Amino acid sequence: AAGVIQSPRHLIKEKRETATLKCYPIPRHDTVYWYQQGPGQDPQFLISFYEKMQSDKGSIPDRFSAQQFSDYHSELNMSSLELGDSALYFCASSLGRYQETQYFGPGTRLLVL
Amino acid sequence: AQKITQTQPGMFVQEKEAVTLDCTYDTSDPSYGLFWYKQPSSGEMIFLIYQGSYDQQNATEGRYSLNFQKARKSANLVISASQLGDSAMYFCAMREEYSSASKIIFGSGTRLSIRP
Numbered sequence: 195a196a197g198v199i200q201s202p203r204h205l206i207k208e209k210r211e212t213a214t215l216k217c218y219p220i221p222r223h224d225t226v227y228w229y230q231q232g233p234g235q236d237p238q239f240l241i242s243f244y245e246k247m248q249s250d251k252g253s254i255p256d257r258f259s260a261q262q263f264s265d266y267h268s269e270l271n272m273s274s275l276e277l278g279d280s281a282l283y284f285c286a287s288s289l290g291r292y293q294e295t296q297y298f299g300p301g302t303r304l305l306v307l
Numbered sequence: 308a309q310k311i312t313q314t315q316p317g318m319f320v321q322e323k324e325a326v327t328l329d330c331t332y333d334t335s336d337p338s339y340g341l342f343w344y345k346q347p348s349s350g351e352m353i354f355l356i357y358q359g360s361y362d363q364q365n366a367t368e369g370r371y372s373l374n375f376q377k378a379r380k381s382a383n384l385v386i387s388a389s390q391l392g393d394s395a396m397y398f399c400a401m402r403e404e405y406s407s408a409s410k411i412i413f414g415s416g417t418r419l420s421i422r423p
Contacts, residue, residue: 227409236398237352239410250409282350286411296402296411298344298352 196221198287198299206305207275215270215302217285225249226268227296228260229284237284243268275306310334311399311414319420320389327374328384328417330399336360338404341382342411343373346396355397358382386419394421 199218207213219226225244229237230253239252243262254260257275262268272279282303286296312331320326332341343355358366358373366373374383386393399414 225409227411229411236413236415237411239412242409244409252410284352286352288409295342295354295357297354300351303350 198285198297200283200285200299200302202302203300204303204305206307208307209275209277211275211306213272213275213304215272215283215285215304217268217270217287217299219266219268219285219287220289220297223287223289223297224266225288225290226262226266227286227288228254228268228270229286229298231282231284231301232278233281240270272304277306280304280306310412311401313399313414313417315417316415317418317420319422321422322391323388325385325387326389326393326419328386328397328399328419330382330384330414332380332382332399332401334380334401334403336403336405340402340404341373341375342400342402343371343382343384344398344400344413345393346398346416348395352398356384389421391421391423394419 201216227242228240231237240254242250246262257273260270282301284301286298288296339360341358345353356368356371358375370387372385396416396418398416400411402411
């Protein structure tokens with residue numbers, strides 16, 4: 195079965211640079227979620243989109259923005275990167291906003307130097 | 308206050324034994340869902356099992372079962388006949404229907420190591 199696709203899988207950036215992470219949900223899934231998992235920590239919810247509209251917002255820094263496009267893929271844009279942004283970024287998708295199961299992608303590992 | 312509490316930071320279990328990973332939760336929502344995810348060292352987050360707050364029976368998925376005790380607010384994961392490939396970090400998580408809408412809240416995880 196098709197899974198959530200994230201690209202790139204690994205990314206190395208310098209401080210103050212920008213980064214764009216992409217997420218392609220499972221086909222027919224209309225809801226996308228972004229999570230950030232710091233080293234040795236549990237994932238923290240950043241933001242979610244349902245039918246191309248932002249539906250929930252968590253602990254997403256103002257330096258980050260995200261959107262969901264007409265084909266339901268989503269992009270997380272990160273600007274003015276800081277060392278503390280180094281983390282594993284997960285995208286998850288579900289069919290419907292309140293469906294019980296969110297399926298996670300493999301994650302993008304971001305390292306800020 | 309912690310929404311999801313996993314009190315076992317690490318566990319060692321002999322291969323083929325059953326193992327129970329503890330999870331307690333805290334919510335005032337009448338409707339919520341409980342999840343277990345597995346995260347191997349490679350980093351991906353693998354969905355294992357789901358239990359809805361109104362489900363009458365405990366959820367089961369192959370070797371995984373969820374021991375749901377609603378009055379005690381616990382949702383322990385039971386893995387039967389453990390295998391070496393079960394070595395991973397296990398996260399208990401919750402989604403609240405009204406308070407937190409779509410986001411999932413994770414516990415701090417339990418690192419399970421299976422001994423051959």
